[in-house]
Amino acid sequence: MTQNRILIRATLVAVSAFLTGADSAPDRWSQAELATLQSLSLEELEPIPSDPTNAVAGHRGAAALGERLFFDTRLSANSAVACATCHQPDRTFQDSIPLGRGVGVTSRRTMPIAATAHAPFLFWDGRKDSQWAQALGPLESEVEHGGTRALYAHAIAAHYRAEYETLFGPLPDLSAVPPSAGPLGDEPARAAWAKLSDTQRTDVTRVFVNIGKAIAAYERRIEFGPSRFDRYVSVVSAGHSGRGILTKEEIAGLRLFLGPANCTQCHNGPLFTNNEFHNTGVPARPGATMDQGRLAGATAVLRDEFNCRSQWSDAPRRCPELEFMMAGDHALGAYKVPSLRNVAERAPYMNAGQLATLDAVLDHYNRAPAEAAGRSELRPLRMNARELRQIAAFLRTLSGPIVVNGRMAVREAH
């Protein structure tokens, strides 16, 4: 009897050791691997960096005004387009279509906005160096909001006078400024702009710049919340098995992502981006004009009327990013490395929505086709269909809520 019990217990121990061994093997990480996993966890993300070029970046009232402006369609040529037309909060602040649609159609895909306060350069080609300077781009773009800076200054005077003046001081007298005028508008708008005095142009541009600074104060508060992957890292870091959080397939995909597929060469850190520009040979959209990518963006940001060194910056002498910016021949055909957080929620993919699904993206990395411009940095992965499926499964674990002002903006999609 006793012998029997001992035997049964011994068998149970052996069986469970066998089971745990077989079960936890894919879940066992070396110290070095654990350190890599932790480096990708949201817990490792630095606090939102300050932006000395925007004096109201941390101002609550500016963020509240910026939020209203972000959703206000009156800031457009046809009173129908707001930032939120393309950057929709319930779609992780993008639009799920290949090319953005405002008063016209853009030549690139709408980018999500969460955590862009951490990015030294904005847009697929990095042609802007702050969130506030970035926001001024779509407002004056003929295919996005399609308006002029005079139109926007008048809109502020008509609808936001009190809020604006509390933050930025008295609005200038705009009574002699025509309803539409700006250096980038259509022919009549440019002619009207040329007729303004220097003082009028400066006055209008200052209001325009402050719109960007208020919107940036709001955008800074749009962040990623923790995903299943982050919960996994926290559990395995505490020495427990994370098998209840990630499936075997997802863990296998994670191993491939870190190891043989070498995705972390570019998609690293808590945001899964090195914040740099790389050429990955993504084919151009059929019929698209030649896109130089970062090569053109690097030139544009140095010349930008609103860059860190400009008269509109609140810290024109503190511009290390511009100063040490690298752009050479390798910039041709290179694009900003996107964050992979919430990536499964926002097909289609790449700078012009060229690839429809995550499977198509992985097929691209597997084949590493010849580049459209410049030189692709990719080498074919030569993985089998199962391995590609595993990596795609892992990418789906990076979805979490989007958090605005410390609160969940939208419920987690999965």
Ligand code: HEC
């Ligand atoms: C017509 C659609 C559309 C509208 C309207 C629009 N955007 Fe965008 N947004 C885009 C597209 C397309 C891109 C990428 C463009 C590029 O790289 O050339 C982009 C890029 C961005 C980025 C860069 C993100 C990154 O990671 O670099 C930010 C931030 C942004 N938009 C904020 C705004 C704000 C603020 C407004 C309103 C003032 C706005 N957008 C209006 C389509 C739009």
Ligand code: HEC
């Ligand atoms: C050499 C740097 C580099 C490597 C290595 C790399 N990526 Fe990328 N990744 C990029 C760049 C740059 C883009 C955007 C390219 C474009 O739009 O033309 C991108 C885009 C993506 C996208 C689309 C995201 C979006 O919002 O459009 C996914 C998904 C992705 N990468 C996953 C991976 C995976 C998985 C691996 C490993 C198999 C990997 N990447 C390896 C640089 C890299």
